[in-house]
Amino acid sequence: MKAVPFVAVILVMLIAGPPFLASYWVGLLTQMLIFALLAMSLDVLLGYTGLPSLGHAGFFGVAAYAVAVLSTTYHAGFWTCVMSGILIGTLLSTLLGLLVSHVRDVYFLMITLASGMVLWGLSYRWIPVTGGDNGISGIPRLDAHAGLPFAGPVAFYYVTLLVFVVSASLLALLVSSPFGFTLRGIRENELRMKSLGFNTWLHCWVSYIIAGAFASVSGVVWAYYNGFVSPTYLDLTASSELFLMVTLGGPGTLVGPVIGAGAIVLLKNVISAYTQRWPLILGTFYIITMFGAPQGLWNLGRRRRASS
Amino acid sequence: METSSACLVLEGVSRHFGGLKAVDNVNLTLQPGERHALIGPNGAGKTTLFNVISGELRADAGTITLNGADVTRLAAHQRAARGIARTFQITKLFPNLTVIENMLVACEALDRRRFTMHRPLSSCADLVERATNLLDEYRLSPFRRELARNLSYGDQRKLEVALSMAGRPRVLLLDEPMAGLSSGERDVMQALLRQLDPSIAVLLIEHDIDVAFGFAERITVLYQGRVLTEGPKEMVSANRSVQESYLGLLVE
Ligand SMILES: Nc1ncnc2c1ncn2[C@@H]1O[C@H](COP(=O)(O)OP(=O)(O)OP(=O)(O)O)[C@@H](O)[C@H]1O
Ligand SMILES: [Mg+2]
Numbered sequence: 001m002k003a004v005p006f007v008a009v010i011l012v013m014l015i016a017g018p019p020f021l022a023s024y025w026v027g028l029l030t031q032m033l034i035f036a037l038l039a040m041s042l043d044v045l046l047g048y049t050g051l052p053s054l055g056h057a058g059f060f061g062v063a064a065y066a067v068a069v070l071s072t073t074y075h076a077g078f079w080t081c082v083m084s085g086i087l088i089g090t091l092l093s094t095l096l097g098l099l100v101s102h103v104r105d106v107y108f109l110m111i112t113l114a115s116g117m118v119l120w121g122l123s124y125r126w127i128p129v130t131g132g133d134n135g136i137s138g139i140p141r142l143d144a145h146a147g148l149p150f151a152g153p154v155a156f157y158y159v160t161l162l163v164f165v166v167s168a169s170l171l172a173l174l175v176s177s178p179f180g181f182t183l184r185g186i187r188e189n190e191l192r193m194k195s196l197g198f199n200t201w202l203h204c205w206v207s208y209i210i211a212g213a214f215a216s217v218s219g220v221v222w223a224y225y226n227g228f229v230s231p232t233y234l235d236l237t238a239s240s241e242l243f244l245m246v247t248l249g250g251p252g253t254l255v256g257p258v259i260g261a262g263a264i265v266l267l268k269n270v271i272s273a274y275t276q277r278w279p280l281i282l283g284t285f286y287i288i289t290m291f292g293a294p295q296g297l298w299n300l301g302r303r304r305r306a307s308s
Numbered sequence: 309m310e311t312s313s314a315c316l317v318l319e320g321v322s323r324h325f326g327g328l329k330a331v332d333n334v335n336l337t338l339q340p341g342e343r344h345a346l347i348g349p350n351g352a353g354k355t356t357l358f359n360v361i362s363g364e365l366r367a368d369a370g371t372i373t374l375n376g377a378d379v380t381r382l383a384a385h386q387r388a389a390r391g392i393a394r395t396f397q398i399t400k401l402f403p404n405l406t407v408i409e410n411m412l413v414a415c416e417a418l419d420r421r422r423f424t425m426h427r428p429l430s431s432c433a434d435l436v437e438r439a440t441n442l443l444d445e446y447r448l449s450p451f452r453r454e455l456a457r458n459l460s461y462g463d464q465r466k467l468e469v470a471l472s473m474a475g476r477p478r479v480l481l482l483d484e485p486m487a488g489l490s491s492g493e494r495d496v497m498q499a500l501l502r503q504l505d506p507s508i509a510v511l512l513i514e515h516d517i518d519v520a521f522g523f524a525e526r527i528t529v530l531y532q533g534r535v536l537t538e539g540p541k542e543m544v545s546a547n548r549s550v551q552e553s554y555l556g557l558l559v560e
Contacts, residue, residue: 178432195363
């Protein structure tokens with residue numbers, strides 16, 4: 001509830017600000033929103049259900065690849081691409097979820113890590129379909145493909161904002177719903193949940209499917225934003241960046257991952273202009289977060305406010 | 309003894325850990341409304357027996373019958389759905405949820421709405437009402453907005469019992485609900501246990517002989533995984549071997 005005024009102010013800024021910004025910053029804001037959605041979807045698993053998934057970028061990547069392959073190789077229409085991207089990503093999380101929702105802790109970490117690597121390997125090696133290392137370029141521009149009457153970065157930004165707001169609202173409803181609370185219960189004490197009568201693996205599976213679905217949505221938007229996909233968006237660095245967005249921002253909240261994603265995207269873009277050592281800086285940030293704000297920035301702020 | 313009307317029947321139940329027979333060929337029957345205490349020295353296998361009844365552990369041998377149905381092969385959550393609830397010797401709450409949220413999660417466990425995603429849990433008026441009533445009953449209402457981990461130990465133990473009552477169980481297993489409480493808190497807990505729905509069968513693990521005998525009409529004494537004696541409390545307290553092997557041990 002304390003988040004409401006904060007969210008309202010940010011939202012007003014997100015709606016009113018961009019027309020006054022240079023297109024570089026509009027693009028950066030668009031990226032932030034896409035990764036914020038992706039980070040929120042991971043947080044359903046990591047922060048709410050307590051399942052540390054290290055392969056989450058896989059769903060994002062698979063959905064983006066689906067859009068790329070369908071729109072370039074098969075010249076599929078806009079809605080076919082969008083729906084297939086979301087569907088294929090979700091189907092994948094449904095199948096993988098069947099496997100991973102039975103294991104916990106370090107085993108969960110290892111299996112999701114492995115599945116992410118397999119997907120990355122696939123994008124890298126399945127050259128006839130994915131183009132291998134070169135990736136796939138030439139994804140049509142959103143306005144052309146969807147037949148929108150407006151074009152340009154600001155228009156794309158507003159489409160992204162719409163997708164983001166709708167998705168975030170659905171996720172906010174999810175985490176406060178009866179089902180959402182069963183996920184927190186599993187995070188807090190799975191044994192107790194079982195003895196209360198919850199079939200906990202089923203809840204974990206559903207949680208995994210939902211997280212995969214929203215990650216796919218962000219992957220679809222990303223494909224159109226970037227116009228290009230390549231294996232780097234599925235690799236371990238991508239998944240660990242994502243992990244950091246959630247832990248840095250504040251797991252178990254929806255605002256936290258948004259803050260985390262904003263911070264990481266901003267840093268990555270600004271710092272990349274000066275140095276090639278992004279992974280080093282990423283790692284350093286990880287360590288500082290672990291010591292300085294183990295519950296994330298947003299929870300840090302909240303504790304301050306609560307105690308003052 | 310009547311087994312046809314019984315709500316819980318254990319026949320020849322065993323569970324071992326490697327070479328250790330933690331529970332060894334145990335027979336036990338609970339009638340609806342029965343108050344039964346399970347006593348025995350540390351390591352006797354009491355908690356292991358609870359784990360086997362509630363389904364956290366599988367029995368290596370024997371059968372467990374709940375309200376006439378064989379549940380020996382069922383998972384813990386399936387047994388809960390058929391009317392078994394339990395508390396844990398080591399408190400198992402949802403520490404970073406508030407007290408009312410703890411209760412709400414427990415209340416939705418056996419409700420179809422546990423898979424509902426399109427409305428807030430707080431808008432399910434009947435669940436909220438039931439959770440609130442249970443908190444009143446267990447004198448936890450003043451702390452409803454506190455995180456469970458910030459409760460005093462005594463209040464955590466009360467919440468532990470309250471959670472187990474949320475699903476309207478027919479058989480309730482209480483694992484040392486009074487251990488570690490101050491004498492004032494013990495009195496409160498004892499009063500709460502006396503107020504439990506009289507139609508529920510309750511099996512209580514308790515080290516304090518006076519409490520156990522005050523609460524239960526029947527007693528089972530477990531020793532090295534085996535049932536040493538079972539029967540009405542007058543009979544058990546007169547049994548010499550109990551006095552020697554257990555009551556003696558406990559007085560220390
Ligand atoms: N998971 C396990 N693996 C191996 N041995 C176990 C396990 N759980 C219990 N034991 C052993 O089984 C025996 C019975 O333990 P249990 O916890 O059931 O005793 P208890 O009667 O509840 O004792 P207490 O009064 O101390 O709670 C002990 O010797 C214990 O060490
Ligand atoms: Mg014990």
